[in-house]
Amino acid sequence: MLKIYNSLTRKNEELKTKEAGIVNMYSCGPTVYYFPHIGNFRAYLFMDNIRRVLKYNGYKINGVMNITDVGHLTSDADEGDDKMLVASQRENKSPWEIAKFYTDVFMVDAKKLNIDLPENIVPATSVINEMIEFVKVLIEKGYAYETSKGIYFDIARFPAYGALSGMDIREKLAGARIEVDDEKRSPYDFVLWVKAPKEHIMQWESPWGMGYPGWHIECSVIGDKYLGEYIDLHTGGIDHKPVHHENEIAQSNCFYGHQVVSAWMHLEFLQIDGGKMSKSLGNLYTIADLEKKGYSAEDFRFFYFLAHYSKQQNFTFDSLDMAKNTLKSIKNLAKEHKNGNAKVDTSAYQQEFLDSINDDLNMPKAIAVVQKMLKEERSSDVYLALEKFNQVLGLNLEEENDIPQEIKDLAEKRWQAKLAKDWAVADQLRGEIDSNGYVIKDKKDGYDILRK
Ligand code: AMP
Ligand code: ZN
Numbered sequence: 001m002l003k004i005y006n007s008l009t010r011k012n013e014e015l016k017t018k019e020a021g022i023v024n025m026y027s028c029g030p031t032v033y034y035f036p037h038i039g040n041f042r043a044y045l046f047m048d049n050i051r052r053v054l055k056y057n058g059y060k061i062n063g064v065m066n067i068t069d070v071g072h073l074t075s076d077a078d079e080g081d082d083k084m085l086v087a088s089q090r091e092n093k094s095p096w097e098i099a100k101f102y103t104d105v106f107m108v109d110a111k112k113l114n115i116d117l118p119e120n121i122v123p124a125t126s127v128i129n130e131m132i133e134f135v136k137v138l139i140e141k142g143y144a145y146e147t148s149k150g151i152y153f154d155i156a157r158f159p160a161y162g163a164l165s166g167m168d169i170r171e172k173l174a175g176a177r178i179e180v181d182d183e184k185r186s187p188y189d190f191v192l193w194v195k196a197p198k199e200h201i202m203q204w205e206s207p208w209g210m211g212y213p214g215w216h217i218e219c220s221v222i223g224d225k226y227l228g229e230y231i232d233l234h235t236g237g238i239d240h241k242p243v244h245h246e247n248e249i250a251q252s253n254c255f256y257g258h259q260v261v262s263a264w265m266h267l268e269f270l271q272i273d274g275g276k277m278s279k280s281l282g283n284l285y286t287i288a289d290l291e292k293k294g295y296s297a298e299d300f301r302f303f304y305f306l307a308h309y310s311k312q313q314n315f316t317f318d319s320l321d322m323a324k325n326t327l328k329s330i331k332n333l334a335k336e337h338k339n340g341n342a343k344v345d346t347s348a349y350q351q352e353f354l355d356s357i358n359d360d361l362n363m364p365k366a367i368a369v370v371q372k373m374l375k376e377e378r379s380s381d382v383y384l385a386l387e388k389f390n391q392v393l394g395l396n397l398e399e400e401n402d403i404p405q406e407i408k409d410l411a412e413k414r415w416q417a418k419l420a421k422d423w424a425v426a427d428q429l430r431g432e433i434d435s436n437g438y439v440i441k442d443k444k445d446g447y448d449i450l451r452k
Contacts, residue, residue, distance in 0.1 A: 003015070003360055004050075004233075004360050004361070005265065005310060006263040008163070008264045015054075016263075018230045018232060018262075022059065022060045022061075022062060023059045024062045024227040024230065024233070025051070025064070025227075025232065025233045025234070026222075026227060026231050026233070026235070027063065028066065028244070028245075029065040029066045029067050029121070030102075030103075031068040031072045031083055031084075032069055032101075032102035032103045032106060033086065034083075034102060035102070035105055035288075036109060036286065038287065039269060039272075041113060042304060043237045043267050044115050045304040046309045047065070048114075048115040048394065049309065049392075050235060051118070052392045055391065056354075057358070062226070063118030063119045064121075064122060064223065064227060065118040065122070066122050066219055067121060067122065067123040067124065068083075068218065069084060069095070069103070069125050070084060070124050070125050070213060071215040071217075072084070072215040082202070085201060088201065109297065113287070113300065113301050122222045124218035127222055128204050130224075131193070131213045131217050132204075132206050132207070135193050137255055138151075138255060143157050143158065145185065147181070147183035147184065148183060149181065149183065150191050150192070150208070150211065151191070152184055152191055152192065153189055153247065153251065154185055154189055155186060155188050157254070158253070163249070164241060164245055164264065165242040165246060190214065190247050191214040193206060193208060193211050194214060195210070195211045196212055198210075215244070216247035216248055220251040220255065223248075223252065223261075224252065231260055233261075234264050235266075235267070236264075237266065238269060239269070240266075249261065265309075268312045269312055270313050270314075270315055271315065272315045273314070273315075285315075298327065299327060300323075301394065303320055304363075305366070305393070306319070306322075306323055306363075306364055306367065307363075308360075308363065309361055310360070326371075328451055330370065330374065336448070337378050337383040338380060338383045339380065339448075340377065340380055340382065340383070341378070341379070343379060343381065344381045344382050350385055350388070352369045353389050356369060357392055370389060403449050403451075407433060408449065410436075411429075411433060413425075415447055437451065
């Protein structure tokens, strides 16, 4: 039985779905205004993690992720400029070009990380009409009102506001530095639709004149369009909990008149050297940065497994080294097991692996189970179990292709020398292969090439 920590009820509970065997799942996606960093990708590795664990448990997934290409202001609480606008000025490109470019960058990295992407990936700008219709309903039902600046959600009409973060949001936001706007009924009312000044570069016709959507409305509307009025599971980063997700709950629950999302899961942040990542500190790394330093996207994927998603994870190059080496040793052992002849009963390991992932995605424990199993006598039974676990891990266990041709050639020459009992040449070739970072393991009638 899959148990997850539901941030809404603050309990570990069994995942329940409206329809047996099918999970309606929504994941907050990227704002495509800049290169995604490895912290962002921790969020999508988490999404991948839960998706693969659901599938491992036999669920079918209806998954949706938004792509924010309009409306996300530099502060999550509706202040500052639109991030797309800032990027388009910075790079002297249209917001559409910016969105296309950074969506492609995201997809390339997601593929390198072997992230199991949702069935539907939906840009906010593709649902402008639906957003307008949704806002209209909120106005009709008395949950939203118009000012000279836009359409605002009236938080006073939704007493349950703040339930997810469990703090008195009204107090918190009222105390926060919020632009005074006399037209708003209260300072914590948030924007659903913004009336655009003439010069604003992204705007659409609406019943309230030209304008563009607020950031939060896109997730309610995309969820509604693709999943309907009941969503079993909603994922996102912890930073989204106090504003973005509270607002989404307010919008969706008022639209339908009932609770829409039953379970929320939140990912804690990746820290760098024990602190925050930021461009100004020069410690904001992308997958491409890691690659330049000699790490693969897969090394970072494996690094993700080494901490529980609900805990902050500290990134250092030492810890990434550790992840890389552990991954290497797992792959080397996997290869040895593949052709192993011993008989090993892996059922206890399989149970332990399942129990770990079903215990709110305890990946560090699941990896420990893998490592324990790999210590068994070399056996193809172990390899078969590992292949099964790999549905969750998503690693490239068959590294054959990653071994450069020149190393394969050297290995083949050495093998021929060995067959010809030309020990001196065989040893010299082995040395050469070794100094290139590979080792040869001889078998009865052949050899394996392993990365050191
Ligand atoms: P954004 O593209 O800015 O909307 O962020 C995309 C996702 O990355 C969101 O779900 C954030 O919660 C998440 N995120 C941003 N920074 C970090 C971090 N340092 N660690 C983990 N997740 C993060
Ligand atoms: Zn969202």
